[in-house]
Amino acid sequence: MAKINGNEIRPGNVIEHDGGLWVAVKTNSVKPGKGGAYNQVELKNLINGTKLNERFRSAETVERVQLELKDFSFLYEQDEALVFMDTESYEQLELAKDFVGERAAFLQDGMKVTVQLYEERPIGIALPDQVTLAISEADPVVKGQTAASSYKPAILENGIRVLVPPFIAAGEKIVVDTNEITYLRRAD
Structure with missing residues (x-):
């Protein structure tokens, strides 16, 4: 374990805090007009998934855990x-x-x-950030719908629902972001 200052916490760092293990999801350095600067850190508990927003002053130290x-x-x-x-x-x-x-x-x-x-x-x-999967079901395009408004629901071969652009049809393969569970592009 290594000690780091509160302003050195970066997304992806795992720290020991309040007796638990937390991963930093987002960090934001704040320099208010009055008072000292601090790092606003969104933490996610690695064991039970709870989230926490915490301020760390630059003078504070935390234990960085090496996984x-x-x-x-x-x-x-x-x-x-x-x-x-x-x-x-x-x-x-x-x-x-x-x-x-x-x-x-x-x-x-x-x-x-x-x-x-x-x-x-x-x-x-x-998991890999992206996977390629086939669409097993996709709603037909509704005539007269503008392209801008209309992502339509589709079901992937693994049963997960995603929203896809209107030109995507059942049977096509698409690339999906596994973190956000969103359509990225048509597979080559």
Whole structure:
């Protein structure tokens, strides 16, 4: 662990705060006319997902936690568990579906993911930022609708709903942002 000043906290940093482990989601340096500057930090608890907005003065120090990042590949789903394999040691790791959350639907056979470990305990998982999926259902375009207003609902092959532009039809493949769960572009 390393101590850093409150004004050095950056998005993605994991810090120990109030006895918990938190990841900085957003940071904003504020220099008010009166008083000292501070860093407004949006924190997300790595264990239970709660969020917190906290001000850190530049003179304050926090413990920055170094996480171990390991690459795993997704093997299969079994009941409420997702099974991954360490790409180096070939050891298997089971994570609860709830741990991955709704993004679990984006997992594909052999997909590489990065698991964040703290003292050997998985506390986070990063999927590829983008995946390519086929559209299984898309609403037909309503005639006379202006292109500007009209993203339409569609259902991906994994059952997730996204909004797509009117020119996208069922059967086409699109690239989806797995963090925001949004349409990015038509797949090549």
